[in-house]
Amino acid sequence: MQVKQLYMILIQILVLFMIISLIFSQTPVAFVVIYAISAAILILHIHLTKHSWKVKSIFTIIYIAILVLQEVYISVGVFDQQALWITLFIKKLIAIIIIFIPYFVRYLHYIYTIEHQFAMNELSSVSFDMIRDVVKRKNNFKSNITKGKVALSKENINEIANDIPRHSYFKYLNKDILNDDYFKDCENSLTDEHVYIIISSTGSSASELISLFTRKIYNHVSLSFDKELRTTISYNGGENVTLPGLNQEQLQSFNKKSDASIMVYKINVPKENKKIMIEKIREINETGSAYNLVGLVTKISIRPNIMFCSQFVYNILKIGNVHYFDVEQTKVKPTDFIENDYYRKLQFCYEIQFNELKA
Incomplete structure (x- = not known):
């Protein structure tokens, strides 16, 4: 180190x-x-x-x-x-x-x-890059203020505060949440030698708050074993339906704001590697899991199955020997999966703009 x-x-x-x-x-x-x-x-x-x-x-x-x-x-x-x-x-x-x-x-x-x-008589010595940097800082500041008003609204803060007691940093809360039908769908997907990475801008209270610090639009990442996203899975708060941790995700759960969207990419995975990834998810499901809420700030995991979304996806790709960039697992961000694809391992599949579906 x-x-x-x-x-x-x-x-x-x-x-x-x-x-x-x-x-x-x-x-x-x-x-x-x-x-x-x-x-x-x-x-x-x-x-x-x-x-x-x-x-x-x-x-x-x-x-x-x-x-x-x-x-x-x-x-x-x-x-x-x-x-x-x-x-x-x-x-x-x-x-x-x-x-x-x-x-x-x-x-x-x-x-x-x-x-x-810069005084008026010194303007000739001011480079374009210096001016652009000042303007960029000013515009970023204004943009952050606008985002901050939304992320730190009374409704968002109340929702986050009410959600905190549901989490644990030390013990597994979520266990056996994935049923046999889910793993049957995973097994049926083995003929498709790809896994699908979904990054999303959902508009959840936690996502809006996280975006203040990451300055990214997309602040959640999920994994699916089929192109139709029937087997989409990640670590999340459970939507107040299930406990925080490893949960299956439905397409409608991504749509929480007017401009919510997802982008879907795929990466080649040999059938045997895909089996290993599915078995690891089965193991986490049987052992138990919890969402690494505190780890978003501390970048530390106390127990192996206490993770946040990007940490989980990175670990599963690594277990399947198909990770394409190296980073400390507790420091990986959702957008890293796209931005760190230096060797062009990913293939873009499609994008869903949920407001267009409503139109």
């Missing part, structure tokens, strides 16, 4: 430990200290820059104002002993998120500085 990778793992563990500590904290002391340290760091940083004293004063006031609001929120709005545990959990999660507000303000100031640091 490289030193850089070791540092990244240690940092992730440290951040996870900090978040867990804050979530289980029974007093506001830890939050108060972190808010104060963040404000002190940023105030010191702005005073060490070459900005005018006017700018330094304005941002000092802003950071202090944010600190006051943070302290008021954590002192008054969070630690209510009478609140339900899920309400307390959400309030603490918000308290963790607002740690980053002053850093976000600093980032906005950075973008503003880039856009206005």
